[in-house]
Amino acid sequence: MDAKWFSLQSMKLNHSIIGAINTVCIHLKLMKANDQPLKSEDEIKEAIRTIKIWLTELDKFLIAYEQNTFQAITGVNPRIQQFIKRFSSAKRKNEFRSKIFHDRPVELTLLLSEDDPKYSDDLINSLADLRTLLEEHNQSDFKNLLPDL
Amino acid sequence: MYTILLRHNTSMLQQVALLMDTIHSKQVPEELALYKGWLIRTLESMQSVIQNNLKAINKKNSNLYKDILSDTELVFHNLGLVNSLYVPPIHRSISSDIISLKLLHWLHNSNSKTINIPFAIADGSFGVYLNQRTLYYLPIVEQKGLLFLALFFHEFGHVLFAIHRPEMEQLIAEIQLAIEEFLRPGFAHNDEKNEDEWRNNEIIVTTWYRWALELYCDAVGLVIGGPAYLLAFSNYFQMGGRNEFFNNKEELAGSTHPVTSIRLKFLLSRARQLGYNEISNQVEEEWNLLKTSYNVNEEYFGYYIEEYFEVIEGVISDMITQSFPIEYNNSSCSPAVLINQAWQKFYENPAGYPDAEKNLVHNFLNSSFQLSSILS
Numbered sequence: 001m002d003a004k005w006f007s008l009q010s011m012k013l014n015h016s017i018i019g020a021i022n023t024v025c026i027h028l029k030l031m032k033a034n035d036q037p038l039k040s041e042d043e044i045k046e047a048i049r050t051i052k053i054w055l056t057e058l059d060k061f062l063i064a065y066e067q068n069t070f071q072a073i074t075g076v077n078p079r080i081q082q083f084i085k086r087f088s089s090a091k092r093k094n095e096f097r098s099k100i101f102h103d104r105p106v107e108l109t110l111l112l113s114e115d116d117p118k119y120s121d122d123l124i125n126s127l128a129d130l131r132t133l134l135e136e137h138n139q140s141d142f143k144n145l146l147p148d149l
Numbered sequence: 150m151y152t153i154l155l156r157h158n159t160s161m162l163q164q165v166a167l168l169m170d171t172i173h174s175k176q177v178p179e180e181l182a183l184y185k186g187w188l189i190r191t192l193e194s195m196q197s198v199i200q201n202n203l204k205a206i207n208k209k210n211s212n213l214y215k216d217i218l219s220d221t222e223l224v225f226h227n228l229g230l231v232n233s234l235y236v237p238p239i240h241r242s243i244s245s246d247i248i249s250l251k252l253l254h255w256l257h258n259s260n261s262k263t264i265n266i267p268f269a270i271a272d273g274s275f276g277v278y279l280n281q282r283t284l285y286y287l288p289i290v291e292q293k294g295l296l297f298l299a300l301f302f303h304e305f306g307h308v309l310f311a312i313h314r315p316e317m318e319q320l321i322a323e324i325q326l327a328i329e330e331f332l333r334p335g336f337a338h339n340d341e342k343n344e345d346e347w348r349n350n351e352i353i354v355t356t357w358y359r360w361a362l363e364l365y366c367d368a369v370g371l372v373i374g375g376p377a378y379l380l381a382f383s384n385y386f387q388m389g390g391r392n393e394f395f396n397n398k399e400e401l402a403g404s405t406h407p408v409t410s411i412r413l414k415f416l417l418s419r420a421r422q423l424g425y426n427e428i429s430n431q432v433e434e435e436w437n438l439l440k441t442s443y444n445v446n447e448e449y450f451g452y453y454i455e456e457y458f459e460v461i462e463g464v465i466s467d468m469i470t471q472s473f474p475i476e477y478n479n480s481s482c483s484p485a486v487l488i489n490q491a492w493q494k495f496y497e498n499p500a501g502y503p504d505a506e507k508n509l510v511h512n513f514l515n516s517s518f519q520l521s522s523i524l525s
Contacts, residue, residue: 029210030210038208072329074358075322078359078403128215146229
């Protein structure tokens with residue numbers, strides 16, 4: 001057992017969230033363009049559910065971490081812990097401008113529950129920024145598992 | 150962007166088809182049937198994602214390209230993993246895997262939660278990769294004999310951990326919080342030294358997530374494999390040199406495994422609780438001789454002190470209770486008993502062991518009716 005195991009676990013989680021974000025973003029953009037959806041209603045609902053669960057978890061860990069950044073987050077896989085630290089640092093350094101990096105992540109779950117199209121730009125931008133961080137994390141897991149040539 | 154996305158998705162669809170053909174054309178033993186089935190379903194689902202990407206690309210809506218690019222990257226990563234990690238065990242499948250496969254089949258069937266998890270064997274140093282399936286890594290020499298198959302029992306601990314993850318992580322948090330308490334500075338002084346101390350403690354506590362997991366897996370190995378696990382563990386690490394007793398502070402930070410001497414302390418204690426006193430004394434004596442010979446000072450820089458022992462051992466016991474691995478029973482007929490017999494033969498007469506092992510393997514494979522009854 002080595003660090004690769006943690007990378008594989010981390011990739012599995014990240015893939016499910018990134019995939020869900022892509023599903024929701026494509027759906028919202030097609031709706032805005034009055035175009036036919038590519039995925040079924042059940043698939044969209046499942047994607048929203050996946051993101052909501054993850055945001056709630058992220059929020060919980062983030063609160064614990066930001067209360068005392070010198071303290072370890074206990075009972076958490078080290079790769080998730082690294083993501084929480086990265087998210088918190090991006091927030092602190094204002095690396096992204098979208099809502100999720102200025103409110104608490106859990107606030108985004110409320111937007112995900114809204115059908116009103118006036119919220120869709122906020123939602124798309126927040127999801128896209130969150131995806132950027134997740135992809136960054138995912139790339140490093142992938143490189144750890146399958147190094148470059 | 151349209152052209153790039155179209156080209157990559159089209160190419161990946163062809164690669165998936167090629168892998169499908171490769172897997173379909175390969176005959177595998179029945180123990181690998183579940184794994185082969187999982188692999189085919191995985192590739193089918195990949196095909197469906199790519200086809201969905203192609204539909205999205207053909208909408209020619211440039212607002213969607215970032216999202217489709219992201220979906221394409223996901224498939225690229227998955228395909229890379231399937232191609233490099235998950236197909237090779239089917240591609241390499243050889244008849245001499247049979248003992249290892251039967252052992253893993255027995256292990257997975259010993260627990261209602263692992264019975265449907267596909268597994269396979271791959272070449273490499275001991276390890277396990279798991280997700281919805283499990284890949285057990287095993288070096289070539291160890292694949293050919295019985296003795297070190299006992300180390301699979303440790304790897305199976307990782308599978309049990311993954312199944313019981315939420316409860317297990319809560320228990321690991323108990324260990325981490327207890328260690329944090331031990332390390333907490335007596336008084337807080339608001340200066341750089343204090344900050345360094347907090348940072349150092351954070352690294353130690355974080356490292357213990359992995360260490361606790363490995364100590365739990367060692368305990369699982371011992372519970373399932375009995376004395377054979379202790380002997381396999383001890384012999385596997387014994388010639389590793391001074392580093393089995395001592396690592397410097399930088400190496401300890403974020404390390405994936407506790408120093409072997411720490412692991413051995415926990416193993417020996419549990420082995421004695423399980424009644425394996427004689428073999429524990431023998432193993433301990435050998436390691437003490439090595440320690441004297443290396444003249445090494447066991448210093449762990451706060452990563453381990455004797456005061457941690459009781460709380461860690463208690464929580465590891467709770468983790469065992471939570472995951473209930475099958476217990477070693479020398480009066481039954483099982484692969485665990487077979488490996489214990491192998492170690493007994495090896496210790497009785499190391500030079501004559503290869504012939505004794507051949508007999509043990511022959512008898513084991515010819516007693517498939519007994520194995521079937523165990524599995525059922």
